[in-house]
Amino acid sequence: MxxxxxxxxxxxxxxxxxxxxxxxxxxxxxxxxxxxxxxxxxxxxxxxxxxxxxxxxxxxxxxxxxxxxxxxxxxxxxxxxxxxxxxxxxxxxxxxxxxxxxxxxxxxxxxxxxxLIPEIKGFAECWGISVLHCPYCHGYEVKNEKTAIIANGEMGFEYAKLISNWTKDLRLCTNGKSELNLEQTKTLENHGVQIFEDEIESFEHQDGYIQNIVFKNQQKVEVKAVYAKPxxxxxxxxxxxxxxxxxxxxxxxxxxxxxxxxxxxxxxxxxxxxxxxxxxxxxxxxxxxxxxxxxxxxxxxxx
The missing domain is CATH 3.50.50.60 (FAD/NAD(P)-binding domain)
Structure with a gap:
């Protein structure tokens, strides 16, 4: 130049x-x-x-x-x-x-x-496609779908409240022992949010579109969208x-x-x-x- x-x-x-x-x-x-x-x-x-x-x-x-x-x-x-x-x-x-x-x-x-993508098999392939960071950018397209959030503690509590605006079919994956306090846990459960504490092993997906979360205990949970903030x-x-x-x-x-x-x-x-x-x-x-x-x-x- x-x-x-x-x-x-x-x-x-x-x-x-x-x-x-x-x-x-x-x-x-x-x-x-x-x-x-x-x-x-x-x-x-x-x-x-x-x-x-x-x-x-x-x-x-x-x-x-x-x-x-x-x-x-x-x-x-x-x-x-x-x-x-x-x-x-x-x-x-x-x-x-x-x-x-x-x-x-x-x-x-x-x-x-x-x-900084976590070491969860399939996460990188789904990131930005069916693993999302912002409901204002992508929430409408997955409204009312089976949805998971990967978060814990105060962030997990607030994130679950936010995403519940777009879907009630919601589960919170803490990817390890929950750091929610008792009141937060009861509040989410009273609003129909399932809480999974097992560590995540992988995402099953098709061309970046998630189908199942697979936990390390081999339990599978069907979802169409995941929210995460790596x-x-x-x-x-x-x-x-x-x-x-x-x-x-x-x-x-x-x-x-x-x-x-x-x-x-x-x-x-x-x-x-x-x-x-x-x-x-x-x-x-x-x-x-x-x-x-x-x-x-x-x-x-x-x-």
Whole structure:
């Protein structure tokens, strides 16, 4: 790529990064979007709860978005992986895996998170298809179906209450000894929630669509959907290396303007919020782009 200097480098070219790129492209900014092509929802067959795109494949949404952003000729794309970023006075140097170095005044991380899939046979194959994380994104499609939740303790109690809005045919799998207190246990049982404490061995499924949960005692429970919230980590280690603070949920801490604690560094989308949805990723990215443009203007007017 011939051009090396930009006003803004966006690391992560999915929904949030592309939304920021559009805001900045429409602001006539020289922008580079670096993306490695591995969005965390790449296995999900359909995206929901995003008006005008409800039910579309995630890849279709992102492809359409990239085509529209590409209309703005000051926005450039680099297919590859950013591996390092260094702040030098009021500039950032971003290095890619192939050794190329790009320079910018501002950096936006829209890099998402990486789910740490549990060692349950079949979980990875079902993740995003019939093993779900968000009822607002996917609950309608499995409403009133036989459903399980994998969680324990306070989280398991609250998660079961939430999912019971979409189905009453519900069971809570604590995957080991229950950490619910007596009152929580009675409350769930009074609402028809079955509690299974045995450890899970595997999921029986067909092309990612779960059929049975198999416990280590060989008991099988038929289900059509499972909700789970596996732990995660930042998909990209660069923000931490730059000094960006993470919160107790391992998300990048940002203020109301999508700014991190490092001057000139912004973040948006799934890497900043537990509300993982395309709509919110788009919203925070679009807003971050506008804020970055305003900050660039203010800096130019103080020279």
């Amino acid at each position: 011939e051009q090396q200097n930009f006003e803004v480098i966006i690391i992560g070219g999915s929904y949030s990064g592309l939304s920021a790129a559009m805001s900045l492209g429409r602001s006539l900014r020289q922008v580079l979007v670096i993306d490695s092509g591995l969005p965390c929802n790449r296995q999900t067959p359909h995206s929901h709860n995003f008006i005008t795109h409800d039910g579309e494949k995630p890849a279709v949404i992102s492809a359409k978005a990239k085509l529209q952003v590409d209309f703005y000729k000051t926005v450039h794309f680099y297919n590859g992986l950013a591996v390092k970023a260094v702040k030098k006075e009021n500039r950032f140097e971003v290095t890619t895996a192939s050794g190329e170095v790009f320079i910018s005044r501002k950096v936006l991380f829209a890099t998402g998170v990486k789910d 732990p995660f980590e930042q998909h990209c280690p660069i923000p931490e290396a730059l000094g960006c603070e993470l919160n107790e949920q391992s998300l990048i801490k940002v203020d109301a303007m999508q700014k991190t604690n490092v001057s000139g560094v912004f973040a948006s989308g799934d890497c900043t919020t537990p509300m993982r949805s395309v709509a919110i990723a788009v919203s925070t990215g679009s807003f971050a782009g506008a804020v970055i443009n305003k900050e660039l203007i203010d800096e130019d007017y103080t020279k």
